[in-house]
Amino acid sequence: MAHSIERGRTGPGTAGSRVLTVAALDSVPVYREGLNAVVSRTPGLRWVGHAATQHASMQLCEQLHPNIVAVDSGLDPQGHLIRLLSDGHPMMIIVVLLRQAHVGATFISAMLSAGAHGVVPRDADPRRLGEALRKAFVDRRYTDPSLAPLLTRQRHTTGGDGRAGAGVHRPRMPLSRREYQVLQLVAEGLENAAIAKTLFLSVETVRTHVKSILRKLSARDRTHAVSKAFRSGILVARAEGAPPGEGEAPPAAVGNTIA
Structure with a gap:
């Protein structure tokens, strides 16, 4: 995808x-x-x-x-x-x-x-x-x-230093980097096999990440997890004026070497 x-x-x-x-x-x-x-x-x-x-x-x-x-x-x-x-x-x-x-x-x-x-x-x-x-x-x-x-x-x-005023804390992200990536793809409607292919992981590893996401978000299922993630701000809805597919290119089109 x-x-x-x-x-x-x-x-x-x-x-x-x-x-x-x-x-x-x-x-x-x-x-x-x-x-x-x-x-x-x-x-x-x-x-x-x-x-x-x-x-x-x-x-x-x-x-x-x-x-x-x-x-x-x-x-x-x-x-x-x-x-x-x-x-x-x-x-x-x-x-x-x-x-x-x-x-x-x-x-x-x-x-x-x-x-x-x-x-x-x-x-x-x-x-x-x-x-x-x-x-x-x-x-x-x-x-x-x-x-x-x-x-x-x-x-x-x-009386603070201006970098993180009183009462402002480092935003809590309950998910790991990889779990966050998996959740993003779940929100896009991908099944485990497609997520595994996109992230170069095994399907079993993806299943493990999904289980961890459900546990950390106290979600009943994948749909509930995505819903809670959007409500809490972990996921952000696509902005207006940016329809799916606009300017998209597969990851392979992005070279690993930048001159």
Whole structure:
């Protein structure tokens, strides 16, 4: 079954300096195209591709190992994907592109607590966005100037360090990375044999993961597990404007070697 992973075209780098690879984890085609253009115009950055779903995002990072990923806050509003990516790829820089509805101290702190290195408004000026990606990589922490006052006020109110304000905890993900991938595919309607083929696992291993998922989510069956996962925010519904199949390519189309 195809998944929403697409490899970008390689472009010219910047002579005499390291070229940083950038990928987008975003379900909105028009925004991905815009981000591609921003990255392509920013010296020292090179676009390597995008993923439009949470499962495809994990596949992309495992196969392409980008230096920087720009994550749409709408694709991962609970921070579960960010936590899994942060734990699985500690050297990768994660920058969250905040939708207007998510611009707030509590949400920003939760994303940083989950493992994000930077936060930038989704509607930021293109030049500023490109520079933000570079700065986040160099400093391993970046907050857009327009967002800094929110965290400053929170620090003054809570006495915290602004990275994870009082009462904001690292999002709890009850599932392992592999269980999360299996659950994503269960939600897409795949049976155990198809999941095994997609993830290069044995059918028995998939059955074991499904049993573990049901136990951890206290679910009666697969349908109940998927329902509870969506209600709790572990899974996020596909955004409007991103119909199944849009821009999809099979994982094999994403090369294991990135120049």
